[in-house]
Amino acid sequence: DAGVIQSPRHEVTEMGQEVTLRCKPISGHNSLFWYRQTMMRGLELLIYFNNNVPIDDSGMPEDRFSAKMPNASFSTLKIQPSEPRDSAVYFCASSSGESQPQHFGDGTRLSIL
């Protein structure tokens, strides 16, 4: 079975540029989560969706960050404009319900120069 698929795996770009991270959840899962992981702050929940609707976006750091889930099989996390402090590994995860175990993708390693 295909797991959670994230793209790209690696992204290097200059500050000020727009960055779009993509996620395809496991088919049939109706909850989707975006996380950011850094050495300093550990694993942070940015936002999560249930049935394509954002439930909690309190972890989104600034207005520069936005996330969408236009349908059950696709989500994006966008940073515009990007800054060096946004450099991190961004993970997407999905589950069959809010209280169910989450399945993680392999992450996108983002470097903002």
Add this chain to the structure above:
Amino acid sequence: GNSVTQMEGPVTLSEEAFLTINCTYTATGYPSLFWYVQYPGEGLQLLLKATKADDKGSNKGFEATYRKETTSFHLEKGSVQVSDSAVYFCALILNQAGTALIFGKGTTLSVSS
């Protein structure tokens, strides 16, 4: 508030040593508890879980028992291997709508031969 506290790492062990990684939690209500493992360069994987008091989760030689009286979910393994080197995350989720996993900060385990 709801939170998870893990012992700080890194934990450094020799192969075949006994492993304990402590995890305690604070939660309103009755959470489900999880251990996730993150191998280098990968996303988090569910290792084991327990959904009610006195449940024991187990997988790949790892065990953890849900102790309501001590609000703990310590991870143990009788004989670690070099391949167990990874970061281990304890997490909880409240069994109610509108909530998501709450992770501890992670504990790095390094096993040498």
